[in-house]
Each structure stands twice: as structure tokens, then as C-alpha cells.
Amino acid sequence: MTSAALPADDTRDAGTGADGSAEQPWLRLDRRMIAVDLVQLVLAQIPTIVAVQVFDVPLTPGEIWPVAVIAVFGVVSTVNGIARWIKTRYRVTDEYVERRTGFLVRKYRRVRRDRIRSVDSQATLKLRIAGLRVVTFGAGQENTAREKALALNAVSRETAERLRRELIGDDSATAEGDEPDGDVLARVRYGWIVYNIFNVWAYVAAVSLLFSAYMFVTTFGIDPWELIDRVVDREAMGWPAFTLLVLAVTGAIGVAGLAVTFVTGFWDFTLSRVATDGGTALRTRQGLLRTREINRDDARLRGAQIREPLLWRWMGMAETSVLTTGLSIWSEAPVILPRGPVRVARPVVARVLGRTPSPLDTDLARHPGGALRRRLLWGTVFAAVVTGGVAWAGATTAEVGPDAWWITGAVVWPLGLLLAVAAYRSLGHALVDEYLVVRSGLVARATSALQRRAVSGVSVRQSILQRRLGLATVAVSTAAGEGGYEAPDMATPDALAFATASSPGLLTPFLVPTPAPSSPTTEPTPAAEAAPAVEPGPAADTSPATSPATPPAAGPTPPTAPDA
Amino acid sequence: MAEVQDAAARPRRYASPEDPGAGAVRLRPPANRVERRAIGWWALRAGVQVAVAAGLLGALYAFVEPARPWLGAPITAVLAAGAAYTAVTPWVRYSVHRWETTDEAVYSRTGWWVREWRAAPISRIQTVDTLRGPFAQMLGLATLVVTTASARGAVRIGGLDAAVAETEAKRLTRITQQTPGDQT
Known part of the structure; x- marks a missing residue:
């Protein structure tokens, strides 16, 4: 309980001296999670009891298994939860967050406090009712070492709040829900629901919903086909019409499911910038049944990305995320806005990055x-x-x-x-002050702006076909976001300039000037003579339009100024 | 193919990053070649890949009788392409693969169909490993793997002499430790 957690503060304050960390007591998870687990255990048995007692389903494996799975799952997760409560101890010392856990295999993990980049708290409905939160400490290990983040599942709401304050020093927050949100950058508009319900996931959601419903009702001895026959006459309709009907109904169910997911998931969604003692953080807060709050340290912010799916570009749909170090791209953490109109996303990105106009709004150079x-x-x-x-x-x-x-x-x-x-047409690139901006992608056009200081490696790639076309692809690697960003198929001289400028100084020692007259004679490919080129190789050097000095300078990409 | 652009904007054909056209800066090749023994290493690896692919198809041919009529052509194609791949690419790779380390950066050139020039700054290096597979051990070779904080940023230099790779790994680790910064 909270009372158990509070002395920790006192002890730490008393012993912040030389080796205060050694005396720091180990704390338990919150006791209320046992109650939650027990309630869940009881609830999980209800379907089986109802099936057997009310519907007289025989107790044979073949008949009972769908509800039995639920019952067994309930038992396993309760045992698991209680074992976790018994075996987990954690503490926050001056230097580390430490956790011991594991029943059969003892695990000890610690994360350096100065490495912690985000402290998230989230809660499913059952945890919320009990006033509990799951706290996750993000330290970048998900991206680099492919480790799971250190999580405490679960502690009381107050402890979660206190941990967050202690570790990322967020003073603005006193308790969830009733505090000023800091500088609010965006709030959800429920009209955006139209951007979130029409996609293929509707069918996936519908199929999984219908499948569980089917399994469930068959267990209770109801034949769903009989029900369907009562409503529609399959024979009279004919198969094509029936298939269309099934598709329409399934689609409608899926859309309804996604609508519910959107409203409950993004309920009261707020994106704000809050003050922490080390600086500022971007905070999103959302959820009706399962609440979720994520704080992203601004010191880790390295850029932003807007994705525009091809099929929905006509309605201006955009997915907006930030590029930061230390947040797993597989989680929801980098997403800072629900799918919504791009005209809303762009100004939000400008405010998030603190730059107007935002680097994502720059005119990008077209590719050759x-x-x-x-x-x-x-x-x-x-x-x-x-x-x-x-x-x-x-x-x-x-x-x-x-x-x-x-x-x-x-x-x-x-x-x-x-x-x-x-x-x-989706290809493009630019350099805007400290940002490099690249855009590409067919199914979803992604425009990414990444700070140059975040670049931790540069590569220039060229296949034989690309070389034939005078193209090269520049890729930068970074600890932020997806780990790497590409500008595919730039004109080779532009690619070199872009690569050089994307990480100032890195490529400089490996660059040399080309002596002007030598290049025509160093054409090494025998294919150059054999290939029936539209424009013969040697002619390129003599034609007045592409005189030797012109091509690199007259490319359609003025913003790429080489640093060398 | 219609030429939609104006002539001045047209990129030069056959422009490699090491030969982008007159007047432009170009990348120079990294200073060091890999070991000549690496040709054998690449050939062994390519041979194994081809053998596995052909072996799978061959097993299908042997055990699934209905598939026989149309499996003959793919097996022949795999064997022919595989033989060419095994015979040619190691030599191409040997002419392409080069590497260099300075006090500031690791720089490599790799690839046979897609060539890649890759540079990573020492200040961002997180780990330096050497890797030795069975064939590499047989030939006294090693791969130097330099990783940065990025999931996609590793620089891998294969076909080095095992002792050279070891020395280089030690040197890079030493320089990395002297360079401050949290590598992100």
C-alpha cells in the first residue's frame, strides 16, 4: 500500500549521505494486486459455471474447452500475479532503480537513474478500479539491446506518481487528472474518428470478434448458423449476394469495433509540454478504460515524422510521431497524435520541435x-x-x-x-539548419526530420542499376526513431553532398576533389559501350547542355551545400 | 522512354560516388584491402548457400513424385546461377571490399551488386567485436563488427586476418573509452 511506500522517502532523505544507497530498503509491489488477482480468478470461472449449471454443457474436453481455457488462464494469471507479488522487490537509490524478481529463475535488474528517459504509467480497467498503475522505466534498452523495459506491475497510483516525480522530476504534476496540463499542444477531436475506423484492421478486428463470439455461443450449445438462417434465406439470396452481405456486415462490425477502440483509447487525449526539473517533457495522456500516460524527455527529442498513407492521402490523413532516443518504435510511445488531418499535424509538429516553419513544412528538393x-x-x-x-x-x-x-x-x-x-513523387530531401529532412514511401509516404547531431553513421549505397542511372541512396543511422533514415535515389553528386552534410566532419577525411579532365577517361564499365543508351555515354560529355562542369552544379537540389 | 526533364538537370550516367563527375568532390576508397584468403571464405559461404538451396529442391524432387515434372527446370536454374554466383562474386567482392580506421572514424566499402560506402564516428561506437565462423576459423580470418547506438548502424568488415581484427578491435575499444559522450 501507499503507507508502505512512504517510509522509503524518509529513509532515503535520512541516508542521502555517503553510502545512502546501501541502506535503502527494498520495497514490495502494492498488496492490492492480490485482491485484483483473486477477483479475476473468480470472474474467470464464471463462464464455466454458467455453461455447466445453466446450459448443461457436458464436462467433456471436446465441449467445454473454450470456457475452460478462460478458467485456466484465470488460474495461471492469478498464480503468476501472486508469485510476482511475493518475489518482487524494488528500490530507488541515488544511482539506480533496482528490481529483483522471478520465482524459479531469480532475476536482478538495475537501470542507472541518469539513463532513464521516460517513466510511463498505465492501467487496465481492473487496475484502475483498484487504484493501481503499471510503471515502466524506459532507458533506451529496447532499441539497442533489444531488452524489455524495466517495469513494476503494479504499484499504487500514488507511488507511481511519486516515482515519476523522483525520477524525471516533474513538478507540475501532483496527482493524475486534477492538475494543470502545462502547455497544451493538442487535444483530441472526436471528429477524427473518421480517420481511424476505415482501414483493413476493421476486418481483422471483426474476424477476431466474430470468431470469439462463435466459439463462445457454440460452447453454450447454440448453433450460430441456425440464427443466421432465421434472419436471411441463404438459398434464396444466392452465394454472390450472400458473400457481399457477409462482407458488409463484417465490415460494419469491424468499423464499430474500431470506433469503440478509438473513443475509449483516445478519450480525453491531451498532448502537452510540461516542465520537469531537468528541463521539459512531452506528455500524452489518454484513455477511458485503460489509461495511459507517457512522458518523453525533451532532451532526448531528435526530430519528428509525419506518415501519410497512400489510400487516404485524398482526405489528408496523417500519423504523427516524434523521433527520440530511448523509446521503442514498436510501442505506442513515439506517437504523439491520433490519426488525424495533416493540417492539424503540421502546426503541432512545429510547436513540438519549437521551430516555425517546421522542418517538415519545407519545400523538398525533387529527385532526378x-x-x-x-x-x-x-x-x-x-x-x-x-x-x-x-x-x-x-x-x-x-x-x-x-x-x-x-x-x-x-x-x-x-x-x-x-x-x-x-x-x-513522394521522394524528396532537404537540409534545414540543424535538421535533415527526407521523404519517401509508396504505401505510406513518410516525411522525417532528424537533427544532424543525432546521426551516428552515414552510408552511400549504389546498385549496378543505380550506377547506370547516375543515382545513389544515402542512409543515415541514428539511435532515435527507426534507427535509420534514407534518401533513396539522389543524383550521385547530390548524394555525396547530402551525406557529407548530414554528419558534419564525418566523411570529410574520405573526400577528395575530382580533377576536372580525368573523369571521362575513367569510365570503367564495358557495359557503357554495349548498352543501347538513350543518350550515349561519351556524348554526354560533349553535348553543350551537359558540359563537364555543369551536372553537379546544376542539379535540381540547391539546399545540399557540402561542408567540405 | 520520354525525356521529360530539361537537359541541364539530367544526372550524369555511370556516376559512382568515387567518380561522380568532373569538378565534384568524390569519395576515395578506404586504405586497406581485406585478405586474399577472403576469396576462399566467400566462395565457401556461397557454395554452402547454393548447396542448401539446391539440396532442398533436390529433396523435394526425390520425395514428392507429383512435383517432378516441373521441378527439373528450377533445380537446373538454381545450380547454374549458384555456380556462377560462387565462381564470380568472391572475386568481385575482393576487388570492392576495403576498410580503414582513423582516430575519428571507421570507414568501409562493401558489396558486389549493391556497393556501400559506410562511415561511423568513433565517438558513437558502443561495442567492438570480432566474429569468427567455422570457415573463417579454418582460414584464419575474422569479421570486425563495430556497433553504434543505432539498430541499423553496425559496420561489419569481413575477411580480415584474425590477428589484425583483434588488434584493431583493441585499438578501437581503447579510443572509444577515451572519447566522452553517451553515444546517442
Whole structure:
């Protein structure tokens, strides 16, 4: 309980002397979690009892298993929870957060306090009712060492609050819910629900919902097909119409499910910047049943990203996240806004990064035509493979008609070319003061702005085809966000300039000036002469438009000023 | 293919980062080659990969009778392409793979189809490891793996002499420890 946790503060204050950490007592998790586990144990048995007592389901494995799974799961998780309470001790010393746990395998973990980048607290409904929180200490290990974050599951709400204050020194907060939110950057608008319910996950959600419902009702001896037959006459409708109906109903169920998920998940969502004693932090707070609060230390902020899915670009949908070190990209932590209109996302990003206009709003340099040609080629290859496959199937099997291949080709090739153009149009790059901005992606166009000081490695890549087209891809690696960001298919001289500027000083020792006259003679590929180039290799050097000095200087990418 | 751009914006063909065109700066190759024995190492590894792929198809051919009529061509193709891959790529790699370490950075050039020039600053290095697989041990080779705080930023230099890799790892670890910063 809270009272058990409070002396910890006193002891620490008394013994903050030379070796205060040694005397720091080990604390237990909150006792109330046992009560929560026991209630859960009882609740988990109810379906089985109801099935057996009310519906007279026979106690045979074949009949009872769906509810039995729930019952067994309840027992296992209760035993697990109680064992965790018995065996877990934690303490916060001057230097470390330490935790001992494990029943069969004893585990000891500690995280240096100065490495802790975020302290999150979240609670499922059952924990909230009991006034408990799960506290997660993020220290960047998820990204680099692929370790799980250190978590305390669960402590009281007050202890969670106190830990957060102690570890990331957030003075603005006294208790959840009833404090000023600091500088509010954004609040959810429930109208954004339209951005969050129409996607493929609707079908996934619906199928899983329907499947559990099916398993559940069959256990109680109800045949769902009978119910369906009572509502619609499958035979009279015919299969195509029935399939359409099923798709529509499933879709509607999925959309409803996602709508509920959105409203409960993003209930009262607030993004704000709060003061901490070491600086500031970005805080999101959300949730109706399961509450979640995440604090992201601004000292770890390295940039931002806006993703715009291709299918929804017409309605301006954007997903907004921050690039920080120490937050796992697989968690929800980097996401700072629910899916919503891009015209809302852009100003929010500007305020988050503290820069107007935001680096994401800059005009990006377009990539050369070679990048388009490369994509058109891939689109054509893809169409050719598909068409070839259909033609082969048409020649060898009776099911596929002899005309199918050219119909497929007529549909797939233009589609491939269209997607190639879309992919090309999403390419872009720029350097804006301390930020490098890259944009790419077909299915979801992602525009990322990353601070140059966060770059921890640079690479320039070039396949043989790219070399033929005079293109190169620049990739930077970083501890923040996805770990790496790419500017695909830039003109080679621009790529070098961009790579050089993206991490000032790193490539400088490896760069040398090119003596002007030597380059035409050092064309090493024999393919240069053999390939039926649209524009013959040697001619490029003599044509007045592309005189030797022109190409690198006249590229369409002025913002890439080399540092060298 | 329609030339949509104006001529001045057209990039130069065959422009490699080491030869981007007159007047521009270019990357120079890293100073050191890898060991010549690495050709054998790459060939052994490629051979094993090809053998595994062909072996799987061969097992299918042997045990699944209905698949036989159409499995012959893929097996032949895999063997032919695999033989070419095993024969050619080690030599291409040997001409491409180069490396260099300075007091500030690790710099490498790798790849046979996709060439990659990669540099990582010493100040961001988190760990320096040497790695020796069975073939590498047989040939007295080692791979130097330099990781930074990024999940994607590791610089791997294969085909080094085991002793060279060991010395280099020690030297980099020493410099890294002298360089302050939390590597992120």
C-alpha cells in the first residue's frame, strides 16, 4: 500500500549521505494486486459455471474447452500475479532503480537513474478500479539491446506518481487528472474518428470478434448458423449476394469495433509540454478504460515524422510521431497524435520541435528523372512477372482462359506505372539548419526530420542499376526513431553532398576533389559501350547542355551545400 | 522512354560516388584491402548457400513424385546461377571490399551488386567485436563488427586476418573509452 511506500522517502532523505544507497530498503509491489488477482480468478470461472449449471454443457474436453481455457488462464494469471507479488522487490537509490524478481529463475535488474528517459504509467480497467498503475522505466534498452523495459506491475497510483516525480522530476504534476496540463499542444477531436475506423484492421478486428463470439455461443450449445438462417434465406439470396452481405456486415462490425477502440483509447487525449526539473517533457495522456500516460524527455527529442498513407492521402490523413532516443518504435510511445488531418499535424509538429516553419513544412528538393525511370522499370518488371505467370497458367491449365494474360497485363501494367509515379513523387530531401529532412514511401509516404547531431553513421549505397542511372541512396543511422533514415535515389553528386552534410566532419577525411579532365577517361564499365543508351555515354560529355562542369552544379537540389 | 526533364538537370550516367563527375568532390576508397584468403571464405559461404538451396529442391524432387515434372527446370536454374554466383562474386567482392580506421572514424566499402560506402564516428561506437565462423576459423580470418547506438548502424568488415581484427578491435575499444559522450 501507499503507507508502505512512504517510509522509503524518509529513509532515503535520512541516508542521502555517503553510502545512502546501501541502506535503502527494498520495497514490495502494492498488496492490492492480490485482491485484483483473486477477483479475476473468480470472474474467470464464471463462464464455466454458467455453461455447466445453466446450459448443461457436458464436462467433456471436446465441449467445454473454450470456457475452460478462460478458467485456466484465470488460474495461471492469478498464480503468476501472486508469485510476482511475493518475489518482487524494488528500490530507488541515488544511482539506480533496482528490481529483483522471478520465482524459479531469480532475476536482478538495475537501470542507472541518469539513463532513464521516460517513466510511463498505465492501467487496465481492473487496475484502475483498484487504484493501481503499471510503471515502466524506459532507458533506451529496447532499441539497442533489444531488452524489455524495466517495469513494476503494479504499484499504487500514488507511488507511481511519486516515482515519476523522483525520477524525471516533474513538478507540475501532483496527482493524475486534477492538475494543470502545462502547455497544451493538442487535444483530441472526436471528429477524427473518421480517420481511424476505415482501414483493413476493421476486418481483422471483426474476424477476431466474430470468431470469439462463435466459439463462445457454440460452447453454450447454440448453433450460430441456425440464427443466421432465421434472419436471411441463404438459398434464396444466392452465394454472390450472400458473400457481399457477409462482407458488409463484417465490415460494419469491424468499423464499430474500431470506433469503440478509438473513443475509449483516445478519450480525453491531451498532448502537452510540461516542465520537469531537468528541463521539459512531452506528455500524452489518454484513455477511458485503460489509461495511459507517457512522458518523453525533451532532451532526448531528435526530430519528428509525419506518415501519410497512400489510400487516404485524398482526405489528408496523417500519423504523427516524434523521433527520440530511448523509446521503442514498436510501442505506442513515439506517437504523439491520433490519426488525424495533416493540417492539424503540421502546426503541432512545429510547436513540438519549437521551430516555425517546421522542418517538415519545407519545400523538398525533387529527385532526378533516373529515380522515376528506376521505379517505372520495377513497375514494368512486376507487371511482366504477373502477366507471364498468368500466361503460363493459361497455357497449362484449363481454368485460366487463353485471353486472361493480356487482360491482366492491361490492368497490371498501367497500375504498376501509376504506382511508380506515385513512389517517385513522394521522394524528396532537404537540409534545414540543424535538421535533415527526407521523404519517401509508396504505401505510406513518410516525411522525417532528424537533427544532424543525432546521426551516428552515414552510408552511400549504389546498385549496378543505380550506377547506370547516375543515382545513389544515402542512409543515415541514428539511435532515435527507426534507427535509420534514407534518401533513396539522389543524383550521385547530390548524394555525396547530402551525406557529407548530414554528419558534419564525418566523411570529410574520405573526400577528395575530382580533377576536372580525368573523369571521362575513367569510365570503367564495358557495359557503357554495349548498352543501347538513350543518350550515349561519351556524348554526354560533349553535348553543350551537359558540359563537364555543369551536372553537379546544376542539379535540381540547391539546399545540399557540402561542408567540405 | 520520354525525356521529360530539361537537359541541364539530367544526372550524369555511370556516376559512382568515387567518380561522380568532373569538378565534384568524390569519395576515395578506404586504405586497406581485406585478405586474399577472403576469396576462399566467400566462395565457401556461397557454395554452402547454393548447396542448401539446391539440396532442398533436390529433396523435394526425390520425395514428392507429383512435383517432378516441373521441378527439373528450377533445380537446373538454381545450380547454374549458384555456380556462377560462387565462381564470380568472391572475386568481385575482393576487388570492392576495403576498410580503414582513423582516430575519428571507421570507414568501409562493401558489396558486389549493391556497393556501400559506410562511415561511423568513433565517438558513437558502443561495442567492438570480432566474429569468427567455422570457415573463417579454418582460414584464419575474422569479421570486425563495430556497433553504434543505432539498430541499423553496425559496420561489419569481413575477411580480415584474425590477428589484425583483434588488434584493431583493441585499438578501437581503447579510443572509444577515451572519447566522452553517451553515444546517442
